[in-house]
Amino acid sequence: MQAPGSNQRGAWQRAVLRDDADAHRPVGWVELFIDLVFVVIISVLAHGLEDSAHSEPLLRFVLQFVAVFWVWNGFTYYTERFESHGLENRLFTFLGILTVAGLAVWGEDGLGHNYLGFAASFLLARGLNMVMWLRAGRHEPRFRRAAAGFTAGYGASFALIGVSLAVDEAWRLALWGFAVLVDIAAPAVTARFQFGLPGISRDKFPERFGLLTLIVLGEVVASVIQGVATANEATDVSVPTIADAILGLAIGFGLWWVYFDFVARRPTKPDFVIALVWVYLHIAMLIGMVIVGVSISEALLSREEGASGTILPAIGITLVAIALLELTLDRAADEPTGARLSPLLKAGIGVALMLLASVATPYSATTVLSVGVAALAIPAAYGARVYYRHPARG
Known part of the structure; x- marks a missing residue:
């Protein structure tokens, strides 16, 4: 299908409402x-x-x-x-x-x-x-x-x-x-x-949000690397700092894994209000991701217990947002993830992380980062299990 405007004459084109939600539209x-x-x-x-x-x-x-x-x-x-x-x-x-x-x-x-x-x-x-x-x-x-x-x-x-x-x-x-x-x-x-207007595209609009999520995840990765670099400038970087940085990068990778395996690959339900809720939930998720990256960087720079106190609640907020995002997505007949189990798993882990972080006992950066990696590994392992056992993975 041709894009509206591709059949218009002249370099300056009128605004024409697109009506090709089901057609493949690559990001320009x-x-x-x-x-x-x-x-x-x-x-x-x-x-x-x-x-x-x-x-x-x-x-x-x-x-x-x-x-x-x-x-x-x-x-x-x-x-x-x-x-x-x-x-x-x-x-x-x-x-x-x-x-x-x-x-x-x-x-x-x-x-x-x-x-x-x-x-x-x-x-x-x-x-x-x-x-x-x-x-x-x-x-x-x-x-x-x-x-x-x-x-x-x-x-x-x-x-x-x-x-x-x-x-x-x-x-x-x-x-x-x-x-x-x-x-x-x-x-x-x-x-x-x-209501009654042409629907939102089922591939391009979600892809734009996926690209923005990659930008934010890139900031998480950059924060971890810059944290190590700054620590190295202050004092020669230590083996524990390198180990914590590896855990921090694993958290960034885990966030990528969970979002792009469970959310980005599927369109929203064909309803404007649900699509709008999907947009709002991305705000909470992206804020959580940014805070994760900044918190990991601070933990790498400060070896004191308690310096990493915002990592787990930020991961928890992100996971709860992803769980709610799953509820807004359209389900194909061959969708391998459980309609209830998959979001409940992430929401439960997210709430548990926020409750754990509310306990006053300070934890070392290594402990907190290890818990974060383990928390993200659970939904990632669940996804790998259902996707690779299912021949029609999306």
């Missing part, structure tokens, strides 16, 4: 290119989380990360609905890259002394997204009400952040948090306008 090179800029901002936010996972900066990180994720999701969802091969698509992408670059430049302490630059970059990103939605609604009558809903929601968020520029830091943080909540709630408000 221009989409991969804009994701490179998000690599930078995620790295900046992760760096800002170091040495602060037990204090207010953790809340700031979450608020910044959710905002950045929703900028990425806004561009991704527009492309999902209105992708074309015209010059307008490349122009919007480049303008989006500029706004995300601004988020990265002012991302460190972006809700503190860099707030003006970070907030202005976010507003520019949101303003661009609103222009894109208004253009889509103008050209595509079927999407007009949804576009108006998106624009109204993002406009309310836009106004709240605008007001936050004129108040003190305490109120600024509260307004930013409220604005982010309004921002991510906008699609839910438009849900009734999207």
